[in-house]
Amino acid sequence: MSFRKILLVALGLLVAITTGILTNTKVIAQSASDLALALYHAPIHYQDTDSTKYSGDYITRFDYDSDWRGTNNWDNMQQYPLPAHAYYSVAETCTHWFITYSFFHPQDWTDIPFDQEHENDLEGLLTIVRKDGSAFGKLEGAVTVFHRDFYSYTPTGSPLRNGAESIDGTLTMNSYSGSLHPLTTQEAKGHGLKAWPYTGNFKGTSSEDGIIYYPSGTTAELPASGNDRYVQYKLVDVFATNGMWQHQLNEASLSSSSALIFANWGTFKGDSSGGCGAGTPTCSNNSANAPWGWDDSNDGAVYKGEMALDPAHLTxxxxxxxxxxxxxxxxNQFIQGLKDKGYNSANLPQGWPTQINLTSLIGKLKNQCS
Known part of the structure; x- marks a missing residue:
């Protein structure tokens, strides 16, 4: 292990000890902050890259260009640095935490003739963490977003079994900064996400193009190139003040023409300016989704956005x-935010999925465990 990695691990442990999270390297039974919880379980992320346009595969934040306009993210990608970020959210029941992680790319791109590309791209995963009396619980499973399909994975020893959907593989776990983290991977160009090593052409060897991203609560690094094996990504709370969720709530009653970020509920605005679709590919507008817009095309009674809005039901x-x-x-700040804004089944956000009864969803909030 390099000196840099040893130092980072040591600093992580020091922070944990000084905040009371660890005592003599044993987890004590207390509540962790959402950031600490998300950091503890955050993926080590293998991003496949393509040498035609390495930067097109870098992960970053939606406002990397210092604005929240959805229709200039493709245009601005070559003009701004792309420091590594990932979004997270935490919902909590009496038995589990549900943590979503999502990785943003300004472009879903292609260099294949007659293929399709689009502005903005956000794909990710849900992690299912059982409360076991420790500060951070135990990871039992994950569901990843691969375009319009979801894939399920469990770590070795998990009690979870096939339900209405089949488990698609085993989560590989690696130790980093004091905890075990699942390994995830994304394709180059289209950025579909699965557990490592189930997609893409990057497994981490020196002969392959790709970046390995490691989670951080404080540091957002720039890759040195499209072949960087250690880049820290900073976790960003979806619920942060003036963050992604607040912007969605602010635009939830606006028409697509009036909104800056969202074309409709859970779907980012995106157009063909800046060269999207130039040459032989085509460019599709308004084609990327936020976590509350993610949807599997054929998973029955689980509907658009439930991975974020109602992860317990999906699970x-x-x-x-x-x-x-x-x-x-x-x-559940997704549901609480909608309730606080006065939305219900008689007053729905623009483009709300018709299959989800919002009043019933709000009824799933409670004040305490019995």
Whole structure:
């Protein structure tokens, strides 16, 4: 292990000890902050890159260009640095934490004739973490977003079994900065995401193009090139003040023509300016989704956006072997935010998915565990 990595691990442990998270390297039973919880379980992320345009595969934040306009992210990509970020959110029931992670790329691009590309790209995963009395719980499974399909994975020893959806593979876990992290991977260009090594052409060897991103609570690094094996990505809370979720709520009643970021509920605005679709590919508009817009095309009674909005329901459908499992929330800022803004089944956001009864969804909030 390099001196840099040893130093980072040591600093991580020092922070944990000084905040009371670890004592003599043993986890004590107390609540962790959402950032600490998300950091503890965050993926080590293998990003496949393509030498035609390495920067097109760098992960960053939606406002990397210092604005929140959805229709200039393709245009500005070559003009601004792309420091590594990933978004996260935490929802909580009495038995589990549900943590979403999402990786943003300004372009979903191609160099293949007659293929399709589009502005903005956000794909990610849901992690399912059982509360076991420790500060950070135990990871039991994950569901990843691969374009319009979801894929399920479990770590070795998980009690989860096939439910209405089949488990697609085993989560590989690696130790980093004091905890075990799942390994995830994304394709170059289109950026579909699965557990490592189930997609893309990058497994981490020196002969392959790709970047390995490692989670951080404070540091957003720039890759040295499209072949960088250690880049830290900074976790950004979806619920941060003036962050992505707040912008969605602010635009939830606006028409597509009036909004800057969202074309409709959960879907980012994107157009063909800046060269999207130049040459033989075509460019599709408004084609990237936020976590509350993610949807699997054929998973039955799980509907658009539930991976973020109602992850307990998605988990209950996808998996058996759940044991004691609560499907109502003591914390869910997606639902709470909608409720606080006055939305319900009689007053829906523009483009709200018709299959989800918003009043019933709000009814899944509760004040405490019985």
């Amino acid at each position: 209950a459908v996808y998996f058996d072997g759940l044991g004691t499992f609560d499907t109502t929330y003591i914390r």
